[in-house]
Amino acid sequence: MAQKPSIPKGTRDFSPTEVAKRNYIFSTIRNVFETYGFQPIETPSFENSETLMGKYGDEGDRLIFKILNSGDYLNKVDETLLASKDSLKVTASISEKALRYDLTVPFARYVVQHQNEIEFPFKRYQMQPVWRADRPQKGRFREFYQCDADVVGSKGLWQEIEFVQLYDAVFSKLKLTGTTIKLNNRKILAGIAEIIGEADKLIDFTVALDKLDKIGAEGVTKEMLAKGISESAIEKVQPLFHFNGTNQEKLNQLQVLLADSVEGTNGVNDLRFVIDTIEILGLQSAHLTIDVTLARGLNYYTGAIYEVSAPKGVQMGSIGGGGRYDDLTGIFGLKDMSGVGISFGLDRIYLVLEELNLFDTVELPKPKVLFVNFGDKEAAFCMKALVKLRENNVKSELYPDSSKMKKQMNYANKREIPFVVIVGSSEIEKNKYTVKIMQTGEQQECSLEELLKITQ
Amino acid sequence: MAQKPSIPKGTRDFSPTEVAKRNYIFSTIRNVFETYGFQPIETPSFENSETLMGKYGDEGDRLIFKILNSGDYLNKVDETLLASKDSLKVTASISEKALRYDLTVPFARYVVQHQNEIEFPFKRYQMQPVWRADRPQKGRFREFYQCDADVVGSKGLWQEIEFVQLYDAVFSKLKLTGTTIKLNNRKILAGIAEIIGEADKLIDFTVALDKLDKIGAEGVTKEMLAKGISESAIEKVQPLFHFNGTNQEKLNQLQVLLADSVEGTNGVNDLRFVIDTIEILGLQSAHLTIDVTLARGLNYYTGAIYEVSAPKGVQMGSIGGGGRYDDLTGIFGLKDMSGVGISFGLDRIYLVLEELNLFDTVELPKPKVLFVNFGDKEAAFCMKALVKLRENNVKSELYPDSSKMKKQMNYANKREIPFVVIVGSSEIEKNKYTVKIMQTGEQQECSLEELLKITQ
DSSP: OOOOOOOOTTOOOBOHHHHHHHHHHHHHHHHHHHHTTOEEOBOOSEEEHHHHTTSSHHHHHHHSOEEOOSSSTTTTSOHHHHHHTOHHHHHHHHOOEEEOOOSHHHHHHHHHHTTTTOOSSEEEEEEEEEEOOOOOBTTBOSEEEEEEEEEESOOOSHHHHHHHHHHHHHHHHTTOTTOEEEEEEHHHHHHHHHHHTOGGGHHHHHHHHTTHHHHHHHHHHHHHHHTTOOHHHHHHTGGGGGOOSOHHHHHHHHHHHTTTOHHHHHHHHHHHHHHHHHHHHOOSSOEEEEOTTOOSSTTTOSSEEEEEEOOTTOOOSOSEEEEEETTSSGGGTOOSOOEEEEEEEHHHHHHHHHHTTOOTTOOOSOOSEEEOOOOHHHHHHHHHHHHHHHHTTOOEEEOSSOOOHHHHHHHHHHTTOSEEEEOOHHHHHHTOEEEEETTTOOEEEEOHHHHHHHHO | OOOOOOOOTTOOOBOHHHHHHHHHHHHHHHHHHHHTTOEEOBOOSEEEHHHHTTSSHHHHHHHSOEEEOSSSTTTTSOHHHHHHTOHHHHHHHHEEEEEOOOSHHHHHHHHHHTTTTOOSSEEEEEEEEEEOOOOOBTTBOSEEEEEEEEEESOOOSHHHHHHHHHHHHHHHHTTOTTOEEEEEEHHHHHHHHHHHTOGGGHHHHHHHHTTHHHHHHHHHHHHHHHTTOOHHHHHHTHHHHTOOSOHHHHHHHHHHHTTTOHHHHHHHHHHHHHHHHHHHHOOSSOEEEEOTTOOSSTTTOSSEEEEEEOOTTOOOSOSEEEEEETTSSGGGTOOSOOEEEEEEEHHHHHHHHHHTTOOTTOOOSOOSEEEOOOOHHHHHHHHHHHHHHHHTTOOEEEOSSOOOHHHHHHHHHHTTOSEEEEOOHHHHHHTOEEEEETTTOOEEEEOHHHHHHHHO
């Protein structure tokens, strides 16, 4: 019995049209990355398990795809362990490799492993798939691409400014206008914790504040009280509940609010520097806005935090994000390497562009010219022209069989091939080609040189 | 304790320079594929195990990387089965996905699954990594790329001719001259079996003949006798032991030898058609040669068989191969779909180009312009120029920190950045930029517009 073909949940096949559209996004991002001085690296699809495990929290460990050891992998496994049926513990004995979960940890591993070959500050980009055993839903897949740019070995704020410009440049080139680049700084969140008087309430506070959109100031206050944040503390940070206005107005409010916190004030100064510089330089199509609720892996970032949302009206989670981490490579033994980076979510950007019909200029991967095949003698004559056309980079093909004319024309129509060349014995005699321009139906006899001109 | 970073055996990191060189090969192959009318598809990195298992023989099944099921995967596994420690059987219970082993089986699965969306004949190409748990050695990796082009839904010989041209076009564009495209036809091998009088000796015969280079005619005769091939049969195929001369001479010998076999004669005719047509059309840099010892997965191919070897003097296995298979998709339920395809081995081609120093024209991914960073005021002034340069696609960057001049110049030197722009207070005053041309050491003061001209 033949198998009914299918693919694993959360994975996708990509048709020629989809590949072309995806490559359009990839090459747009790649060109901007390179224009900004980033260099590409690639890392293996799977890493040693110890490189990945424990780097993404318990949830991450669970979602990492593990690869079974090869050969008779059960041979040396302890029988009592097997009998226990403890999946977690057995995994360590039968699997020593795992699929890449993101690009940041492999990058950190790369930097440490190749530190002697790298010229710092190292500006690298990486565009590769990652895999997560997550529950699939709209915009969430088990195999998806990340496109990351990071700078490691510099603490400067200029790179943080450049990432705002870079986001703007990519989305503008994709004609995806009206994106919002949200910006925050971990130091501001830390400053708020200081103001509250309890540093250990930072996460509770941030989680509550993050719900402002949904539950309003009253709801947030209630949740904060429930988490044990004092009334006086909440009173102090009231301005954040009504945090509106221009970026400058927000900065001024934050400055007042965090006046008593050295770290918080540093955060406001850093943020102001980025905002002011961008205001002077201008952006092409994105909006830059301060969002103090933005945390994204709070335990990870130490300075700037970025997140990009799609234009209003498009239902989609974030299409990009990133931030600064002061100890990217410490876990692999290289201390004091500050890094800052951003990521583009290729698959979500694809869905947004599709929804907004922004793929109209993408050149689909189809030939420009089809040579009809009437038989070996005619095909041989066509082949001479085909060689010339291809030498001149004209995408062209000969129908591989001498099928009925109708079938061949049907193929040309379905694939929307703009030029069809027809060669019979009379053309061969005259050393000419009859070319049909499919859009108009117009036909003309021409020499090989003329054919080359028409189809180029 | 920090982990000492490493990557799994048989996998590789790619540095910016390596990525650039690899992309040069990828884009050369991609351009030729598209010029020949092929369209790209992509399939998931992992497939359901039943899609892959049993398709590559026992050896293949062993070398396929299996992915462990997620969650508490041992929960439902039979305890007696676990206690048996039968790795092969347990695998079926704890793993239902596996990493792609080649591109042909996923392509066959794709064709059947999407048959209603596909216009046949379907000319597709695919350039993706595959994974094999093979023992790593020179030119053999556990993660490597295949670049395949196939036509499915046509039995015509013209496509077989085009693949010879396509190989020649790719290697010529890569300046890899002197490759040998070896060509055979399964029907000729079947004809030989008929001549020998024992069809079941075909594989023994081919395996022995394949050793002609190493053990000579005498050794081959000895091995054939040992395998039970009769003396009179060996007598009959003597010409193959001294199979030299031009392709035309070989064709004539084969015609005589296989005169009594209908299938063999068909094979000679097919081969002659391809050879004759290529002789008329000509090749740019490759040699096309008939090789009757060429079998490559004998049980698989049914018509043309291709293999490409690197130029003489380069020690490397085949750098490409392929052939015709008359029942590509039958295993997934779609009968009578003839396909013919070829593959390029990216990683081996890379090694060959490296050995022959053929990467000299590859543009490395480095910026053209570095702006030295003397402080925020100077950097802000530089940033205005940077925005303009990047708008004009000039790869350029600002050193992210205001480090010592010497350190920044050292960075520019190490990365071989051709233009360094220096801006101090006097430049800001005059609204000028000082640009240093690194190769000559020459320095000049210029306006933003002049800078744009110089660096473009």
